[in-house]
Amino acid sequence: MIRRPAHGPAIAVLLAGSLALAACGTTKAGAGAGASGSATPDYVRQAQASAEAGKQAHDRKFPDIAARCKDAAAAPSASGSPGASSAAEPLDPEAAKYAENHAYKTQARLSPEAGCRGGAHAARITKGLVGTGKTAPTTEDGLRKALEALGYPATEDEVFTSGGALGFAFSVPGAGPCVTGYLGTPPKVEAHGQYMEGGCMEPRGGH
Structure with missing residues (x-):
C-alpha cells in the first residue's frame, strides 16, 4: 500500500494563509494610498477656514446684509458681471486690438452671493454718504472718516x-x-470683482 505524504495538508494550509496575508496587506496598502491621495492639503483647509471666519465676522458686523443675501449662494450663476471678459472674440480687428489693449481693466466675475453682498453694501454706503438729510463729505479726510x-x-x-x-x-x-x-453729480457707488492685476483700484496704463 502506498502512503501519501502526511505533510501535504499542512503545506496547503500554509499556502492559503500566506495568500490571505498577502491579500490583506495589499488591501490595506491600497486603502491607505487612496486615503492619503484624497486628503485635502493643509493650506487649502486653512484658506477655507480663514474665508469662513471672515464671512462670519462680516455677518456679525452687518447682520441686515447677511440676512438679505443668505439665499443668494443657491441662485444660478449670472452669465457675467459688468467688465468681465467674454469668451467670444470681437470680429473687427480694430475692436480685437482695443480689447487686447484694455484687458488689464478686466474684472473678476462675482458669484451670486458676492454680487448680492456687494450691491447691498453699495446701496448702504450711498445712503450713508449722500442720503436724505446727509451732507456729503468735501475732503478726502472727511470721506475717510x-x-x-x-x-x-x-x-x-x-x-x-x-x-x-x-x-x-x-x-x-x-x-x-x-x-x-x-461723489460727483450724481454720485455713483457700485460693486465689482477685483481687477485682473489685483486690487480694487482701476489700474492705469496698458499697451
Whole structure:
C-alpha cells in the first residue's frame, strides 16, 4: 500500500494563509494610498477656514446684509458681471486690438452671493454718504472718516480725488467684493470683482 505524504495538508494550509496575508496587506496598502491621495492639503483647509471666519465676522458686523443675501449662494450663476471678459472674440480687428489693449481693466466675475453682498453694501454706503438729510463729505479726510463711521475702514490709498470728484475703492472685509464710488453729480457707488492685476483700484496704463 502506498502512503501519501502526511505533510501535504499542512503545506496547503500554509499556502492559503500566506495568500490571505498577502491579500490583506495589499488591501490595506491600497486603502491607505487612496486615503492619503484624497486628503485635502493643509493650506487649502486653512484658506477655507480663514474665508469662513471672515464671512462670519462680516455677518456679525452687518447682520441686515447677511440676512438679505443668505439665499443668494443657491441662485444660478449670472452669465457675467459688468467688465468681465467674454469668451467670444470681437470680429473687427480694430475692436480685437482695443480689447487686447484694455484687458488689464478686466474684472473678476462675482458669484451670486458676492454680487448680492456687494450691491447691498453699495446701496448702504450711498445712503450713508449722500442720503436724505446727509451732507456729503468735501475732503478726502472727511470721506475717510465718514466711511469709517459706516464700518468701512479705508486707508489713505483707498480714498482719492479724481477729475475733481472725491472717490474711494476698497474690498469689503470678509465679504470679498470691491466697492468703488465717486461723489460727483450724481454720485455713483457700485460693486465689482477685483481687477485682473489685483486690487480694487482701476489700474492705469496698458499697451
